[in-house]
Amino acid sequence: MDKIPESAPNPLLKLDNQLCFSVYALSRLITKTYQPLLEQLDVTYPQYLVLLVLWEHNTLSVKQLGEKLLLDSGTLTPLLKRMEQRQWLSRQRDPRDERSVVVTLTDAGRGLERNAQQIPEQVAERLQMAPPELAVLRTQLQQLVTLLT
Amino acid sequence: MDKIPESAPNPLLKLDNQLCFSVYALSRLITKTYQPLLEQLDVTYPQYLVLLVLWEHNTLSVKQLGEKLLLDSGTLTPLLKRMEQRQWLSRQRDPRDERSVVVTLTDAGRGLERNAQQIPEQVAERLQMAPPELAVLRTQLQQLVTLLT
């Protein structure tokens, strides 16, 4: 009995051919790479990204933070509340515009930066890619990010 | 009054210099790019990835599915249950090894593949990157995935 001929499989629908899957998988693997290093700081990876931004700027509104991290308030509000509970930052309404919530790093939050100094190198070490190659890759990815933003 | 001299800022701790952030942001942006296309199939992006695998293999254990997608049962079990409720697949214990749960595509699940044919092209269109460049980028990302796996 002959098999009913299937339509030719679409190679574009194969998992291995998907750029999207590589990005998705890599993103989760990178988070896992950071995790043991971030355990020392007792922060999660998204919280670490918030700290990176605040170490640069110290004070930002939720809106501005969201613009930099490409995250909305539905994600940031509970995350920031957890960080506030741990005394790494404060959240308060802007008196000049009561709609806006301003996030400010505490001394403790600023102090964490010292403990984070070695993290980028330790991660780069595990990625085992030459810095120039990494830079090229990062530029390409940033182009795509800009394109889709 | 002079400012207390801060330690020189570590450029490696700047958000813009982080490969990790580009990957993280791009992954979420890609998911958002897929979302309106996947709405027609009424699936989420991770569910779409499960379908991609099953369209290739039809029947796999949860374990095998997890190996291909790099996801564990804590993620897959509830996701597969939702897909089972929608009749796209069935879940049943392997009689030869009762520890194993075998996932099989239903006719309805297989039928979805036809509706998905145009999706890769439509996404590629939005990425506006020449196919050869995309292939190079994908290869680099896959290398990193392999490295971290």
Place this chain on the structure above:
DNA sequence: TATTAATTGATTGTACACAATTAAAACTTA
């Protein structure tokens, strides 16, 4: 100025993602 429109966060609800634990079954080996 009164009304409308736009901005900004918070809230709610759904769906991942994963660590840690549990439980059942299968395998190993003394």
Place this chain on the structure above:
DNA sequence: TAAGTTTTAATTGTGTACAATCAATTAATA
């Protein structure tokens, strides 16, 4: 073969993500 180990999913609990909605406030304009 009995005891201990390994394998495999499920469960539980925490923490993102994000769409949709709501509420408060500000800005714009008729």
